[in-house]
Amino acid sequence: MAVALDDRGGTEPLVASASRRSLRRLVRNRLAVVGAVIVVGIAFAAVAAPILDHASPAATNFNLALAPPSLLHPFGTDTLGRDILVRVLYGGRTSLTAGLASVLLAMLVGVPLGLIAGYVGGWVNEVIMRVTDAMLAFPALVLALAIGAMLGPGLGNAIIAIALVTVPAFVRITRSRVIAVRELDFVDAARAAGGRTGRVLMAHILPNVLNPLLVLAALNVGFAILTEASLSFLGVGVQPPTPDWGFDLKAGSDYLQNAPWLSLFPGAAIFLTVLGFNLLGDGLRDFLDPTMR
Amino acid sequence: MWRYVVRRLILAVPVVLLVCVGTFLLIHLVPGNPATAILGEQASPSAIAALDAKLGLDRSLPLQFAVWFGGVVHGNFGTSLVYGSPVLQMIWQRFPVTLELTLLSLVMSLLMAVPFGVAAGRRPNSTADYASRVLSLVGVSMPIFWMALILIYLFAFEVRIFPTEGFVPLSQGLGANLLSLFLPSFAQALALMAITVRLLRSELMEALAQEYARTARAKGVAERTVVWRHALRNALLPVVTAIGLQFGALLGGVVITETIFALPGMGSLVVTAIFDRDFPVVQGAVLVFAMIVVVVNLGVDVLYAYIDPRIKYG
Numbered sequence: 001m002a003v004a005l006d007d008r009g010g011t012e013p014l015v016a017s018a019s020r021r022s023l024r025r026l027v028r029n030r031l032a033v034v035g036a037v038i039v040v041g042i043a044f045a046a047v048a049a050p051i052l053d054h055a056s057p058a059a060t061n062f063n064l065a066l067a068p069p070s071l072l073h074p075f076g077t078d079t080l081g082r083d084i085l086v087r088v089l090y091g092g093r094t095s096l097t098a099g100l101a102s103v104l105l106a107m108l109v110g111v112p113l114g115l116i117a118g119y120v121g122g123w124v125n126e127v128i129m130r131v132t133d134a135m136l137a138f139p140a141l142v143l144a145l146a147i148g149a150m151l152g153p154g155l156g157n158a159i160i161a162i163a164l165v166t167v168p169a170f171v172r173i174t175r176s177r178v179i180a181v182r183e184l185d186f187v188d189a190a191r192a193a194g195g196r197t198g199r200v201l202m203a204h205i206l207p208n209v210l211n212p213l214l215v216l217a218a219l220n221v222g223f224a225i226l227t228e229a230s231l232s233f234l235g236v237g238v239q240p241p242t243p244d245w246g247f248d249l250k251a252g253s254d255y256l257q258n259a260p261w262l263s264l265f266p267g268a269a270i271f272l273t274v275l276g277f278n279l280l281g282d283g284l285r286d287f288l289d290p291t292m293r
Numbered sequence: 294m295w296r297y298v299v300r301r302l303i304l305a306v307p308v309v310l311l312v313c314v315g316t317f318l319l320i321h322l323v324p325g326n327p328a329t330a331i332l333g334e335q336a337s338p339s340a341i342a343a344l345d346a347k348l349g350l351d352r353s354l355p356l357q358f359a360v361w362f363g364g365v366v367h368g369n370f371g372t373s374l375v376y377g378s379p380v381l382q383m384i385w386q387r388f389p390v391t392l393e394l395t396l397l398s399l400v401m402s403l404l405m406a407v408p409f410g411v412a413a414g415r416r417p418n419s420t421a422d423y424a425s426r427v428l429s430l431v432g433v434s435m436p437i438f439w440m441a442l443i444l445i446y447l448f449a450f451e452v453r454i455f456p457t458e459g460f461v462p463l464s465q466g467l468g469a470n471l472l473s474l475f476l477p478s479f480a481q482a483l484a485l486m487a488i489t490v491r492l493l494r495s496e497l498m499e500a501l502a503q504e505y506a507r508t509a510r511a512k513g514v515a516e517r518t519v520v521w522r523h524a525l526r527n528a529l530l531p532v533v534t535a536i537g538l539q540f541g542a543l544l545g546g547v548v549i550t551e552t553i554f555a556l557p558g559m560g561s562l563v564v565t566a567i568f569d570r571d572f573p574v575v576q577g578a579v580l581v582f583a584m585i586v587v588v589v590n591l592g593v594d595v596l597y598a599y600i601d602p603r604i605k606y607g
Contacts, residue, residue: 141545
């Protein structure tokens with residue numbers, strides 16, 4: 001496995017043809033394409049929300065409160081007469097921001113820790129890994145909920161909370177890959193050539209652990225979006241009037257019997273987005289890292 | 294065997310200690326003074342000082358931890374700021390509901406996962422395999438609270454079979470008790486089975502390719518028996534380990550389902566305590582949740598060594 005990565009990384013033309021082959025394999029993986037289309041579609045809808053629909057997500061119209069889905073309001077309206085389609089479009093911004101930012105933050109913390117633990121070893125490795133084990137003992141949602149609640153409301157704090165519970169996954173996978181490649185000849189060669197630890201890690205080891213990290217990142221964006229929605233559903237995290245899928249779904253749940261569309265559409269948006277990232281992650285795994293399961 | 298158990302126990306010690314440190318530090322994540330956060334900005338300085346003393350926040354950090362940890366070791370998790378009752382007692386009262394919900398979810402997820410996993414593992418790339426893949430993708434991507442609301446809408450409003458919320462204790466009859474837990478368990482089981490189905494599929498495929506399966510077939514054993522008797526037994530072993538790993542996710546789901554279905558368990562206790570700013574209760578419940586995960590994983594490892602004689606107890 002590691003040797004295969006080494007071979008592939010050997011010369012430039014090889015890399016190019018390998019990536020072209022991989023791309024073809026990715027396209028052939030239909031589910032991955034479906035995932036990519038969903039993710040790009042949701043991202044486009046969130047970014048282009050003001051162009052797609054001129055209405056403001058905060059515009060109220062009490063004459064139209066709790067209107068069922070119609071041509072004018074395809075997803076219906078909520079208790080304040082706000083258009084749910086517009087809220088769902090804008091809510092995508094919150095979800096995608098939370099998902100991407102928290103995974104990025106988790107990687108920024110987790111990957112260096114994993115590199116150090118795997119490469120340096122010894123007591124440094126012991127300390128990092130025991131802390132990681134301890135963090136994994138907490139149910140992720142419970143820990144994120146408690147951290148988010150302690151830090152206080154707001155999207156930023158929710159992102160920090162989600163990132164913190166995601167860090168251990170990145171530490172672990174990075175460390176295991178580093179251990180797999182650190183004894184290989186090309187690393188020895190780099191060290192023998194006088195490369196300092198930092199340089200060996202960044203230039204020689206990191207490129208060889210990137211593939212599984214990419215897969216993990218895609219899968220974790222889905223998890224992060226789900227967690228963010230759960231936090232706002234429970235009332236921790238994003239606060240009104242910011243449009244948020246989890247919060248809107250919760251607000252609508254009081255009217256479940258008479259106006260189910262209030263919760264139906266924000267929930268469908270969460271489901272679809274998470275599904276998209278999971279499909280993409282699965283597909284990426286199939287062609288980037290067939291050994292990872 | 295016992296040496297293995299002891300070694301596994303020793304390995305768990307630093308984790309348990311660090312879990313305690315982490316739980317203790319939670320309250321220090323509150324920006325500024327936790328006592329001010331609890332009482333509000335308008336609280337008098339004397340009231341804040343009094344609460345500081347009650348929470349022990351007027352002491353140095355190491356001393357605070359020593360006092361808190363000493364209490365935890367002796368089963369004293371502090372007292373609720375809202376109800377004034379011991380935290381551990383509040384958790385203990387709610388523990389049975391969470392336990393029953395968790396076990397029911399596990400059983401339900403296995404009842405659903407085994408047939409799907411077996412069908413998929415027996416015939417890879419068949420329609421059944423494809424269906425199980427879609428089902429498991431839907432399962433991991435579905436927000437549990439959305440699933441729960443859809444179930445409430447379908448089975449409690451449209452077809453009135455199950456109660457929409459509330460818990461009926463076992464003392465009031467098994468039927469009513471199970472009925473009150475059916476929808477929340479089902480919502481959790483759907484999310485849980487997703488991973489089990491995929492794992493069971495790949496494990497079964499591997500087991501069916503083994504020589505003992507081929508031997509059984511060559512002896513003329515019916516394919517049914519080969520699958521259900523020989524291969525499934527071995528395929529289920531890793532599933533046991535996976536259940537330990539998934540336990541954290543299951544307990545996270547409990548927080549949501551208990552809130553939606555108004556079940557008086559530990560999950561809803563955490564959520565209420567968060568809104569009451571009842572920090573000792575939040576800390577206590579989070580600690581118990583983590584300890585359950587540690588104990589379950591310990592149990593799974595020991596059980597695994599017990600049921601799989603190939604594992605060396607070194």
